[in-house]
Amino acid sequence: MDETHHFRNVVLLWLLATVIVTPIVVFVIGPGLPPGNGSVEASGQVTDNTVLLATATPVALAVLVYMAYALVAFRERTPEVVVDGPGIRGNASVQFWWLVVTTVLVLFLAGYGTVRLLADGSGGGQGPNPIAIPSAPGGGKPLVVQVIAQQWQFNYRFPGYSGVETRAIELPENTLVKFNVTSLDVIHSFWAYELGVKADANPGVNNVAYVTTKGPLTFHVRCAELCGLWHGYMFNQGKVVPKAQFALWIAQQQQQFAPATKNLPPYSKTYFPAPLRRGG
Amino acid sequence: MSGSAKRALGATVVALIVCVAIALYIGLYLVNVPGSVAAVQTVSGPQLYLATVATAEQSDPHNTWVSYYAVDANSGDWRHDTTYELPANTLVHVTIYQYDTSTGLRNPFFSQPTGTVGPVLIDGKPVQVVDPTTPAHTFAIPQIGLSIPLEGAASTAKNLCTQAPCSLSQAHHTVSFTFRTPGKGLYRWQCFVPCGAGFIQGNGGPMQTVGYMGGFIKVV
Numbered sequence: 001m002d003e004t005h006h007f008r009n010v011v012l013l014w015l016l017a018t019v020i021v022t023p024i025v026v027f028v029i030g031p032g033l034p035p036g037n038g039s040v041e042a043s044g045q046v047t048d049n050t051v052l053l054a055t056a057t058p059v060a061l062a063v064l065v066y067m068a069y070a071l072v073a074f075r076e077r078t079p080e081v082v083v084d085g086p087g088i089r090g091n092a093s094v095q096f097w098w099l100v101v102t103t104v105l106v107l108f109l110a111g112y113g114t115v116r117l118l119a120d121g122s123g124g125g126q127g128p129n130p131i132a133i134p135s136a137p138g139g140g141k142p143l144v145v146q147v148i149a150q151q152w153q154f155n156y157r158f159p160g161y162s163g164v165e166t167r168a169i170e171l172p173e174n175t176l177v178k179f180n181v182t183s184l185d186v187i188h189s190f191w192a193y194e195l196g197v198k199a200d201a202n203p204g205v206n207n208v209a210y211v212t213t214k215g216p217l218t219f220h221v222r223c224a225e226l227c228g229l230w231h232g233y234m235f236n237q238g239k240v241v242p243k244a245q246f247a248l249w250i251a252q253q254q255q256q257f258a259p260a261t262k263n264l265p266p267y268s269k270t271y272f273p274a275p276l277r278r279g280g
Numbered sequence: 281m282s283g284s285a286k287r288a289l290g291a292t293v294v295a296l297i298v299c300v301a302i303a304l305y306i307g308l309y310l311v312n313v314p315g316s317v318a319a320v321q322t323v324s325g326p327q328l329y330l331a332t333v334a335t336a337e338q339s340d341p342h343n344t345w346v347s348y349y350a351v352d353a354n355s356g357d358w359r360h361d362t363t364y365e366l367p368a369n370t371l372v373h374v375t376i377y378q379y380d381t382s383t384g385l386r387n388p389f390f391s392q393p394t395g396t397v398g399p400v401l402i403d404g405k406p407v408q409v410v411d412p413t414t415p416a417h418t419f420a421i422p423q424i425g426l427s428i429p430l431e432g433a434a435s436t437a438k439n440l441c442t443q444a445p446c447s448l449s450q451a452h453h454t455v456s457f458t459f460r461t462p463g464k465g466l467y468r469w470q471c472f473v474p475c476g477a478g479f480i481q482g483n484g485g486p487m488q489t490v491g492y493m494g495g496f497i498k499v500v
Contacts, residue, residue: 148387151483152470153422155389163391167425184386185474185481229488233468234424259409260392271387 040198041123124198362495382432388412395426
């Protein structure tokens, strides 16, 4: 069999594998990709992960199909007569198209990622001056929740509710939430997995992340930045609840933590370096 | 026995000794778990006595570090253990003798005691909240929402205890409270005051080492 036939065979096999596997990736594997559909941003991340995987699938299949084909077609059938194969020559056409195709793919992914990030921030921390601000469902202002990280616990402050600080977090459903993430000591990372939110908590910095909640949900919060002895214990659970239930919960928190609230400093986007002066 | 046989035997013996030593080292490391202190059984239920002091005892490897201790209610002896064994789903009474002076809370949120059953008493008086500049330490089990601020002894007191063990005749506050233990498991507890003096932001040294300002609640 000459080289042209080998090339044609590999291409046909690759096309067949791509036609079969790519829809499986998009329609079967894709919907189950992390982080799930707990928020608008999390759903967007599922879509992004599906696009990435679907784009990478034909490339991976090209490698795998060629490898499998080579194992079968180019194996030595008479091992007692081992002779060296023909010398490897470059193929300018293959190299050219390989470069063109992979360059187009990478540029497409870069453009796609940039557009998606600019659309709503994709749940990531955007620093103190965010530029990708999603619109709130039904208009209106976002619910501001300050995430205060310290060794080794996350606390949450609600400036719209008399500045009450809580150790638990509940959020109303179908609401745009603006997380102002900061730290009182070292670098932590606020990772609300099912919500698709991940934002570093830096001392003296307000790192803003947006999320638009969907229906009722229990989500897990973990610190995603190694922060010391009890880093592994720095986690808690949060809930997305109906709006009426959130109103009851926040009122209860205001009542329960009223004594501590009186002791809190005025709401600020950072609490640094004043707390530092008391340390050590 | 020939010379080469003797050398081979010697090498074998040395290799065996080295292997045994390595096995012993690893084995002892694996079985070397921190000691634990069980609550004392009283007519009103399990009772845990603890103490905090500015520096551990002179013989401690870190005798300049602030530390928690367990106190034997009968003998008054202090034990340098921070793993406490408590029965599950039970009301446990805790008394903490607080000998250290104030550092202040980094986050004033912790000035309000939470997670207790009944009031928190400081020197016999119930408190709802403390001045956030006065705590020397806190005793907190975040997983169950327990957080108790421990007010510091007056720095002007003449009989301050600066090194463990201390006596009740020395300046201190007595903080007592009751909480319900959760189900069986291992829960961490910690101090939320940046009290590691001499370390960056006060959160190094004793704050980062089990056995000083943090440990475990072993619920059995």
